[in-house]
Amino acid sequence: MKLAIVGVGKLGLALLEGVTARGVIPASEIGLFDANRERAAELAARTGARVIGVTDLRTAGHVLVSVQPRVFPEISEWLAQENVGYISTMAGVSTGSLTRRLGTKRVVRVMPNLAATIGHSQTAITGPREAVEAGDLDFARQLFGAVGNVYELSEHLFNAFTGMSASGPAYAAVVAEALADGGVRMGLPRALAHELAAKLLVASGELLQQRAHPGLLKDEVASPGGTTIAGLEVLETAGVRGAFIKAVVAATKRGTELGRDQE
Secondary structure (H helix, E strand, O other): OOOOEOOOOOOHHHHEEEEEEOOOHHHEEEEEEOOHHHHHHHHHHHHHHHEOOOOHHHHHOOOEEEEOOHHHHHHHHHOOOOOOEEEEEOOOOHHHHHHHHOOOEHHHHEEEEEHHHHHOEEEEEEHHHHHHHOHHHHHHHHHOOEEEEEEOOOHHHHHHHHHHHHOOOHHHHHHHHHHHHHHHOOOOOOOHHHHHHHHHHHHHHHHHOOOOEEEHHHHOOOOOOOOOHHHHHHHHHOOHHHHHHHHHHHHHHHHHHHHHHOO
């Protein structure tokens, strides 16, 4: 068995579907372990993977740990196996904490986001020298490359990456919801306002990637004395820009707190 996935939530499922669809790992070489055995069995039947138990973990080449950080101390005792490489998606849990609890330095820390479910994740990745030499980092890079873009990042920046990119889809959803509410306030039908807001964010993302700085796109849209600059003035007065910065700072700090819980 090349890969065991412990915790088959949205992310675990996205990775399973991504790597099998792109031929990175055959479904027959993937084992699924989840507290909800019925869900694991359902997904195994649907994808061709197989349901495994604790004793099967020792036969895995790599184990993907995709559970809530608060659960990790409870499961680490039986999760730890010899001659296995580990890949963790747990927010705030450092490679040091992983090493201490799992008894090996063959650990890789990754942080994807929900866009993995549609193949457009932004995933940060890091690991110690032992993980690099054992090929664990390359293996993790292959896995998450199947569901989006992968960025090798120094570990001290991981919580900042989490606060911005991993939490980012929620921030973008608030923007979309607020824009739609504004449209409804001015008379647009709710369904149309939601569709427009979602498509607006998708198109804006494409436009942003074609420009060197977000401000360039803003300036292109905001003509002198026009409607857009009037709206932007209200956003600046309301402190929207600062609120987003504070949101990233708060989420980053929370990631640090989660890490301390593992100490």
